[in-house]
Amino acid sequence: MPQYNPPLRDMQFVLHEVLNVVDELKVMPQHADIDVDTFNAVLEEGGKFASEVIFPINLSGDAEGCTLDKTTHEVTPPKGFKEAYKTYVEGGWPSLSADPEYGGQGLPISLNQCFYEMLNSGNQAWTMYPGLSHGAYEALHAHGTPEQKKMFLPKLTSGEWTGTMCLTEPHCGTDLGLLRTKAEPQADGTYRITGAKIFISAGEHDMVSNILHLVLARLPDAPAGSKGISLFVVPKYKVNADGSLAERNPIFCAGLEHKMGIHANSTCQMVLEGAVGTMVGEPNKGLNAMFVMMNAARLGVGMQSLGLTEVAYQNAVAYAKDRLQMRALSGPKAPDKPADPIIVHPDVRKMLMTARAYAEGGRALAIHTALLIDKELHHPDADVRKECADEVALLTPIVKAFMTDNGWIATSHCMQVYGGHGFIHEWGMEQYVRDARINMIYEGTNTIQxxxxxxxxxxxxxxxxxxxxxxxxxxxxxxxxxxxxxxxxxxxxxxxxxxxxxxxxxxxxxxxxxxxxxxxxxxxxxxxxxxxxxxxxxxxxxxxxxxxxxxxxxxxxxxxxxxxxxxxxxxxxxxxxxxxxxxxxxxxxxxxxxxx
Amino acid sequence: MPQYNPPLRDMQFVLHEVLNVVDELKVMPQHADIDVDTFNAVLEEGGKFASEVIFPINLSGDAEGCTLDKTTHEVTPPKGFKEAYKTYVEGGWPSLSADPEYGGQGLPISLNQCFYEMLNSGNQAWTMYPGLSHGAYEALHAHGTPEQKKMFLPKLTSGEWTGTMCLTEPHCGTDLGLLRTKAEPQADGTYRITGAKIFISAGEHDMVSNILHLVLARLPDAPAGSKGISLFVVPKYKVNADGSLAERNPIFCAGLEHKMGIHANSTCQMVLEGAVGTMVGEPNKGLNAMFVMMNAARLGVGMQSLGLTEVAYQNAVAYAKDRLQMRALSGPKAPDKPADPIIVHPDVRKMLMTARAYAEGGRALAIHTALLIDKELHHPDADVRKECADEVALLTPIVKAFMTDNGWIATSHCMQVYGGHGFIHEWGMEQYVRDARINMIYEGTNTIQxxxxxxxxxxxxxxxxxxxxxxxxxxxxxxxxxxxxxxxxxxxxxxxxxxxxxxxxxxxxxxxxxxxxxxxxxxxxxxxxxxxxxxxxxxxxxxxxxxxxxxxxxxxxxxxxxxxxxxxxxxxxxxxxxxxxxxxxxxxxxxxxxxx
Structure with missing residues (x-):
């Protein structure tokens, strides 16, 4: 069984000693009260959640996977996932960096990013359930009407509901201009949406009472291509004006994908059969609104691979110190033992150091980028905000593609340290490799980045x-x-x-x-x-x-x-x-x- | 569903136009009759077997895996595997390059290697069942007593029985000097062997009537370390002097490993409880005898990754020609279609060409190395034999490590060409990546190479x-x-x-x-x-x-x-x-x- 110790000191080193985040943040009215102790206390608690609540159900979740009831269209995630989510909500974690106007704690993105590194080390597949909510939250926060914000943001902030991003269709992924899902305007200002979506992460599950699907679709008179796509919010259960749940909306999980990794996340084929939704943002400008979600998601994907790299590294180190095999070429290093621990072998060290360096470099880049976002959002000087936004734009594809390519290399190296045992499920290393592989593909392939x-x-x-x-x-x-x-x-x-x-x-x-x-x-x-x-x-x-x-x-x-x-x-x-x-x-x- | 077309023309190019294998082989009495037509006819038939018999059960075999009956200790491979093996034996394929003295057809290793490329493209997990027999055959052929040869080699040659290599134990893989399995000499000249082995490929299955386990163990008085290891042949069913099967030998499958890939191969934990075996080669020189098997196996592992690279390439090409997504940056290439086929995109081509080049380079190297082995075995000039043996020794770790690292890179690229679909089991690409991963580990990790x-x-x-x-x-x-x-x-x-x-x-x-x-x-x-x-x-x-x-x-x-x-x-x-x-x-x- 693998182990995980949240790398608090390493995160604190980057936050407080290299980037001086607190000084940077204090100039912003939103974060005037932030201090080092708050940062560290939240990280410590967050690390406990990651290592004690979701890490223990990572390996079992991978083996068990999700189950779809084809009659009810309900999906059951692996054992322990629902309970862990409850603990997560009770701990107030979903609201960490959300807008106080909607019940959020308003803490910095740079803090939230560190928390997400640990969540992903603990359990990437689990983390995607709350993780996808962030994208939906961002899109609604930036482009929703006052009514949509009032109706949906508090629920996403509290974690009472989760969100999804329904973009991909069987014939289109990268090229969303080809999508066919239709949205028919109704007399009451809503839309009836019909079509089929695939690869919908966290598309259906029983951890929350309602799921908000952010769906791309075409209006009847929409121009062809990417300039004819609109964004809609389509709740699993319709919502009454008082916020209570109404009847089931016809947006169903028609099948679960059989995947190489992230088995414990329900990757759904979703069918919309005239599901009722409301438009988010302007007609035919859905891609713009969606890009708000995509950019945040791309940084999130970088954190997924960072998390996997860190946890794979920690375990490979422990194994390399423990496993006795062969003598060092330069002579025995543990003469009292039947063989030397394999950490004496230079190439084992090379594999470990590679993973370590990719984790440390990635962490610095990711926290730096998150701090830029904090400044982009809240810095009092408009020029600084603009400058930071530009730098985020520049660094986002690097965070996504470079860090996920590195994560693939690093987790594969860490698995290799285990020799044949690395190939065996119970040791946990091969899962990190399989989980890491999707990060190079989704939210825009690394070629697209x-x-x-x-x-x-x-x-x-x-x-x-x-x-x-x-x-x-x-x-x-x-x-x-x-x-x-x-x-x-x-x-x-x-x-x-x-x-x-x-x-x-x-x-x-x-x-x-x-x-x-x-x-x-x-x-x-x-x-x-x-x-x-x-x-x-x-x-x-x-x-x-x-x-x-x-x-x-x-x-x-x-x-x-x-x-x-x-x-x-x-x-x-x-x-x-x-x-x-x-x-x-x-x-x-x-x-x-x-x-x- | 993936496709596979045996690359006959590509193999023939290397064989006949680049390496002129037939001219090289004709100087050897053993191969005096070989001609181009024979080579090509065998390859054509072999390609049919690979693409029509074992390829169709590759994806289903991965999904189904093997089943162990914990009461009988019998293992059932996936559906169709037993029938495919029967067809294989009826076609005479196991005997292709085996010694005519024991019923073999005596055809060149260079021909057999090409055949194995295709088998591995068709189904690596299936191919390991007959593949492991080659190692057992080689060890017995080189080091067996006349009685052992007479008793066992014809059965391995015909494919009536298969073989295994029982080396690894839980605490030792690379460092076989640490192994603990014990062999107690008996009055009748046999040995009773007791211990636990892990990672035994094709260790138990129902495709043959008997399985010959080549087992490394220690004699009671053996010196410590790698100089105290002997090699034994331990049949699943004891064999009477007339060749008929006697009672079950206590060498049992105690568990199946849960692996990242090659799910359809039964990777067994084997327990020996005083199983009766006879010694192969000299006491305490088992590692020498085992290295005969290991060297052949290392070339075989290179062929596994070559086979996976080729089949992954073929499918990625078909997908890239078919999948329409985005326009070329230099302007539409298929203006009559809603988007261009993705093969117009330079990076998609880069991924495809990388796989193609690794397949073509690997094929040339592998056939060249196999031809060297033919010459090492049968060339009339002793100096040539020595020279070829030296070159094989030099190239073997390159075939094993370089080709399997390349196979990992290539299959991962081919999967990437599919975008999100690459991550989905039904498309077949993620299996190639998972299967390819073991090749960098077993038969000596690539670091050891x-x-x-x-x-x-x-x-x-x-x-x-x-x-x-x-x-x-x-x-x-x-x-x-x-x-x-x-x-x-x-x-x-x-x-x-x-x-x-x-x-x-x-x-x-x-x-x-x-x-x-x-x-x-x-x-x-x-x-x-x-x-x-x-x-x-x-x-x-x-x-x-x-x-x-x-x-x-x-x-x-x-x-x-x-x-x-x-x-x-x-x-x-x-x-x-x-x-x-x-x-x-x-x-x-x-x-x-x-x-x-």
Whole structure:
């Protein structure tokens, strides 16, 4: 059975020692009262919930999966899930960073992100039930009418109800412009919605009294393509004006998907048979409203892989210290034992350190991004808000794609540390790999993320957003460049920064000739940018660790060691990636389609 | 539902046009009669078996899994498996490359390897039932007494019985020196064996009347460690002198492992309660005898990932041509359709081409290695036999580790092409990923393979084997260097060859200071060598394709295009790997164990 200890100290290091979140937050009226102790106390309690309530039902939930009653269309999640959700609601967790106007606690997104890392370490499949509510909450909060907000937001905030995102149809996922679900306007201002949706996470379950489905559909007169899509909120049970539940709305789970992982989450095929809903936002502008949900969700997906990386790492370390197998090539390290613990073997360490570095780099990036969102939402200075929004836009595809690719690599390495036992369900490691795999696909595949980064966020404004981020790096390099101890970090950071600038210009030039050059370079380019961002945060973490390494607290020594490992063993991947980026489009398009 | 078309033309290209196997084989008395038509006819029939008999029960077998009757200890594989095995035996397939002295057809290993590629594309879990017999056959053939050979080999050859390899115990996998299973000598020359084994593939099933377990155990007076291990053959049912079956031997399946993949193969926990066996080979030299099985098995594992890569590729291509989603960035390619087929998108092509290149490179390497084994076994010139044996020793860890790492990358890419559908069982792609994962672990983890390559095969003889292979490459480069059309292939090949030479020397020097440097470099080093070997075979394939590209047969154009893709988009990975190799041991060992 796997173990999990919430990495409170690691989160606190990033929050309070590297990013100084409390100082940053205090300038905002919304967060004027926040302090370090509040942050830490909430994280400690949140860690207990993750490790004591949902972690123990992760492995059993995977083995058991969900059950659909084909007569009632009701779905039962695995044993313990409903009870855990009740505990979650009673603890007030759903409302953590929700708007006080609707009953929320109004705590920072940066705090909530840390909480979600732990939830995902504890149980990704369970976490998706409340997790999907956030998307529905965001969309309604940003685009709902006053009536919709009043009717729905308090219920989502309290966790009494959950939400879903009903986007995908069998013939369309990435290309939502193709969707066919129809919304017929009714005389009373509502709509009757008919169609079939697939891959609806948490689409049906018995943990709450009502489920709010945010559904994309077409009005009868809608233009073709993505400019003819509207967003609707469709409750499982209709809601009376006084907030009480009325009759069942005909939106049913018609089947559960059989998936590689996240077995314990009910991934539903949903059928709408004239289900009644109301419009969210403007007609034919549903995709805009949906993107509010998507952006939040993309950050959430990054946290899923961060959570899995951390818990896989912790278990692989414990196994590597415990498992005795072979002697070190340099001679016995535990001569009193029949063999050495496998953590003495350099490649076992390489696999562990890789997972560790991806967790630490990812955590710094994720909390930094969450803090930007806090500032985007609440900073008193409009210019700062705009600047932060731009940086969030730039970093979101990196959080989603780089962190989930890394999560796949890391969980697979951690599983490998276990040898044959890693392949066996009971040890828990293979589940982390299977669960991690979906994160590279949903909420926009990682290819889509890379096109978003390179095509829209970087080339779309002639590199302006990237340049601003590059300036941050350059300033840091200049400031720290005078410190001899920081040379080993700032030099490769500066070098990679220059290379990214050059590479971006090159791709931009080629894209003028042929826009497909963007598609050819994007995935490798995103990974190079991911390393640039990680290198920046590892250098910043190293700076703090260097200052405190003589405090006698070995924690800082470990941070330094991880940073050194990152620069020595992970960052060099960029050497190959830059070359394959440069190799461009031709090698990909030369093959006649018929010859594939 | 996935599809599979045996890649006969691709295999024939490597066999007959690149490697000229028939000419190579004809000099051996054993294979004097072999001709191209025989090769092709067998492959065609073998392809039918793979695609028509075992492929249709692959997906259902994964969903159904195996069942253990805890009372009788009998295991039932999924529906259709027993019938497929009957068809296999009736077709004479088990005897394909077996020794004619024991009823075999004596056909070349190189032919059998191609057959196994197709079997693994069809159904890896099913293929492991007859596949494990090969290891038992090899061990008995090489080390059995005349009586053992006479009693067991004809039954394995006909497929009437199958075999297993019982090595692993709960506390030892890689480090077999720790094993505890005991063998007590009996007055009649037999042994009574007692212990517990785990991870025994095809350990129990109802497809044959008897199962021969090759079991590692310790004699009472055996020295500690790996020099005190003996090998025994332990039949499920004891065998009378006339070959008829006697009573049940107490070697039982006590449990089935719950695994990430290969669900349809019965991976058994085996308990031996004084089971009667006879010794194979000499006392305390069981590991030597076992290595005969292991080496064959390692090549077999490479073929498993090759088979999965090929079938995943074929399906991803079909999906990418069929699935309509978004428009090409460079403008609509199928303006008459609601969207373009996703094969127009450069990154989709990159994923497909990566799988294709890994399949084509792997196939060339695997057939080349199999041909070396044919020569090692039957070439009239002893020097040639020795030389071939050395090259097999060098290439075996590359076949095993490089091809299975590539298989993981390739199947994951092919799954990604499907978007969300890739995560769904019914499409078949996620099974390929799960099945491919075990190949990186069993028969010696890929870390162990890399230590075998760098520590034993390369540094162990001061680079002599590697130098001989390097000489082959240098000769090819020199010969083809005069051809302008070949520059694009031989130049990067030559460059990488030089880099490998230099890197090897560097690591060798460092290893003198600290043997752990070998462990730090090995995994990256193996991957660099894998690319060197692939680059060599892609250059050889390109040479043939260049010569024939004007025949009007587009097949050769496709070969050239794949080779170009390989050099442009996959080989550059070595740039990063060489750097991480060079970064050496220090970044891995700096972290105190307690700080992990």
């Amino acid at each position: 890379s096109l978003d980064l390179l095509g829209r966020k970087v080339l779309g404004d002639n590199g302006a957003k990237l340049k601003r981020f590059g300036k941050k790096i350059a300033e840091f390099v200049e400031e720290e460049g005078i410190s001899e101890a920081m040379q080993e970090f700032v030099n490769p950071l500066a070098e990679l920064g220059d290379k990214v600038t050059k590479l971006t210009t090159e791709i931009g030039m080629k894209a003028f000739q042929n826009p497909d050059e963007v598609g050819a370079a994007a995935v490798d380019y995103l990974r190079v940018c991911g390393h640039l961002v990680f290198a920046y945060f590892f250098a910043r973490m190293a700076k703090v660790a260097l200052e405190k390494q003589n405090t006698g607290d070995a924690f800082y020594k470990a941070k330094l060691t991880t940073a050194r490992f990152y620069f020595a063993k992970l960052l060099p991947e960029t050497a190959g990636l830059i070359r394959t980026c440069r190799a461009g489009l031709k090698p990909l398009m030369e093959m006649d389609e018929a010859l594939f | 890399s230590l075998d390559l760098l520590g034993r095969k390369v540094l162990g003889d001061n680079g002599a084997k590697l130098k001989r292979f390097g000489k082959k490459i240098a000769e090819f480069v020199e010969e083809e260097g005069i051809s302008e059309a070949m520059q694009e292939f031989v130049n990067p090949l030559a460059e990488l060859g030089d880099k490998v030479t230099k890197l090897t020397t560097e690591i060798g020097m460092k290893a003198f200071q600290n043997p752990d440097e070998v462990g730090a470099a090995a995994v990256d080093y193996l991957r660099v060598c894998g690319h060197l070997v692939f680059a060599y075979f892609f250059a050889r394939m390109a040479k043939v394709a260049l010569e024939k590209q004007n025949t009007g047969d587009a097949f050769y154009k496709a070969k050239l295009t794949t080779a170009r893709f390989y050099f442009a988009k996959l080989l550059p990975e070595t740039a990063g790997l060489i750097r991480t190799c060079r970064a050496g041991l220090k970044p891995l060992m700096e972290m105190d164990e307690a700080l992990f």
